[in-house]
Amino acid sequence: MKIRLSHADGRPLYIQIMDEVRSGLVRGTLRPEDPLPSVRELSSSLRVNPRTVSQAYAALERDGVVRVRHGKGTFVAPGVRPDERERPRLAREVARRALADASRNGLALADLMTALREVEGGDPHRDGDGSKEGGQ
Amino acid sequence: MTDIANAALPINLGSGPFAVTTQGLAKRFGSVRALDGLDLQVPEGAVYVLVGPNGAGKSTLIRALMGLVRYETGTVSILGRDPADQGAEVRADIGYVPEDYRFGYAWMTVGRWLEHQAVYHPSWDAEYARELGKRYEIDPGRKCHTLSKGQSRRVQLVTALAHRPPLLLLDEPTDGLDHVVRDETLSILSEHLADSPTTVVISTHRVYEVEPLVDHVGVLSEGRLLGQLPRDELRGSLLRYWADVPEGWSGPGELGGRVVKRSGAARAIEWTVWGDRDAVTRGLSEAGAAVREVAPLSVDEAAVALLSETGRKAS
Numbered sequence: 001m002k003i004r005l006s007h008a009d010g011r012p013l014y015i016q017i018m019d020e021v022r023s024g025l026v027r028g029t030l031r032p033e034d035p036l037p038s039v040r041e042l043s044s045s046l047r048v049n050p051r052t053v054s055q056a057y058a059a060l061e062r063d064g065v066v067r068v069r070h071g072k073g074t075f076v077a078p079g080v081r082p083d084e085r086e087r088p089r090l091a092r093e094v095a096r097r098a099l100a101d102a103s104r105n106g107l108a109l110a111d112l113m114t115a116l117r118e119v120e121g122g123d124p125h126r127d128g129d130g131s132k133e134g135g136q
Numbered sequence: 137m138t139d140i141a142n143a144a145l146p147i148n149l150g151s152g153p154f155a156v157t158t159q160g161l162a163k164r165f166g167s168v169r170a171l172d173g174l175d176l177q178v179p180e181g182a183v184y185v186l187v188g189p190n191g192a193g194k195s196t197l198i199r200a201l202m203g204l205v206r207y208e209t210g211t212v213s214i215l216g217r218d219p220a221d222q223g224a225e226v227r228a229d230i231g232y233v234p235e236d237y238r239f240g241y242a243w244m245t246v247g248r249w250l251e252h253q254a255v256y257h258p259s260w261d262a263e264y265a266r267e268l269g270k271r272y273e274i275d276p277g278r279k280c281h282t283l284s285k286g287q288s289r290r291v292q293l294v295t296a297l298a299h300r301p302p303l304l305l306l307d308e309p310t311d312g313l314d315h316v317v318r319d320e321t322l323s324i325l326s327e328h329l330a331d332s333p334t335t336v337v338i339s340t341h342r343v344y345e346v347e348p349l350v351d352h353v354g355v356l357s358e359g360r361l362l363g364q365l366p367r368d369e370l371r372g373s374l375l376r377y378w379a380d381v382p383e384g385w386s387g388p389g390e391l392g393g394r395v396v397k398r399s400g401a402a403r404a405i406e407w408t409v410w411g412d413r414d415a416v417t418r419g420l421s422e423a424g425a426a427v428r429e430v431a432p433l434s435v436d437e438a439a440v441a442l443l444s445e446t447g448r449k450a451s
Contacts, residue, residue, distance in 0.1 A: 010431045040330035047322040048348040049183055050330040104429040
């Protein structure tokens with residue numbers, strides 16, 4: 001499993017680690033009973049305080065996402081159903097960030113929804129398709 | 137409107153337990169007050185970063201903690217002992233990376249230097265020292281005074297870490313290191329923290345580098361602490377607010393916080409405010425501002441905001 005952090009992201013690092021684990025479950029790169037990296041390994045590879053990793057793992061354990069087996073390490077909980085809980089939860093988190101970004105740019109929810117559908121549907125007026133906008 | 141509430145940043149971290157404290161520490165160099173009544177509190181197990189401009193007193197403070205400078209007034213307690221009385225014992229318990237990168241004697245090889253350190257520190261972990269030496273590509277046959285600044289720093293880091301001390305005092309630990317070795321050093325420090333229970337005080341101008349390791353922040357200016365608090369509290373209460381405001385807006389009467397910095401054009405304003413997030417947001421909204429974003433500051437940004445505020449007050 002590869003965990004990425006962004007130091008430009010305003011969210012605390014332990015929350016980012018939790019969301020990365022959730023994202024691994026939703027994408028299927030992490031499955032029930034899979035081992036997570038040890039606190040030492042993950043803090044070393046991310047160059048963060050080991051307590052930050054412990055904090056993330058403890059919060060994930062409280063949420064029932066992982067289970068700590070003493071002396072063996074941290075594992076994805078056997079009963080995790082990513083589509084029932086982790087997917088909607090992660091989606092809400094992404095939505096919160098998108099809404100905050102929209103609000104910063106002075107956009108309302110309706111603007112964002114319209115634009116999301118257009119972009120998803122490959123609308124020709126979207127940004128990055130400049131040949132049709134600027135070229136003619 | 138900049139004097140809405142003059143709530144200072146917290147300086148008192150409570151009742152401890154603390155690995156390091158100073159009370160009313162004062163030191164002059166001639167007419168210059170290097171330390172001006174400093175009350176440092178470093179909780180046990182904390183990774184505490186000291187930030188401040190050149191000449192703020194960071195290195196003098198660290199040297200005072202080591203028992204290497206005499207101070208005029210105040211007290212110092214390091215792991216329950218006073219370095220003025222028990223300097224050698226205190227220093228044996230500290231892993232120290234000094235500001236000065238020279239160490240040892242000109243004739244001495246690096247290998248010999250490390251052997252000396254192993255004798256001086258009873259808890260020296262020879263296997264760990266070898267592992268660090270390998271990761272840092274240290275050549276034990278080199279003479280101490282032929283090393284470059286970066287090579288010296290690596291030896292000093294091995295010297296500080298290899299006895300797994302209960303306290304690390306790191307004065308600009310990554311100074312002189314290239315990008316790859318700096319990154320390796322951060323990885324080594326993360327592993328060290330996972331393996332060995334320790335309290336760390338880091339003084340650095342490269343705060344962004346160590347920020348993910350840090351859980352306490354002390355902002356030092358002219359020998360005094362402007363603030364001393366957990367990183368999470370700084371993140372939660374010193375915030376930047378962006379808002380759109382009407383033309384000719386005069387600002388809120390009461391904001392429920394202390395404005396550290398205010399800038400912006402006619403209709404879009406940015407504040408850096410120390411205070412309760414909800415109360416400040418409410419204060420701005422009630423005065424007619426449309427708050428578009430609230431975001432925490434990095435430790436670097438926080439230090440710049442607080443230190444430039446002090447500069448403005450003084451001028």
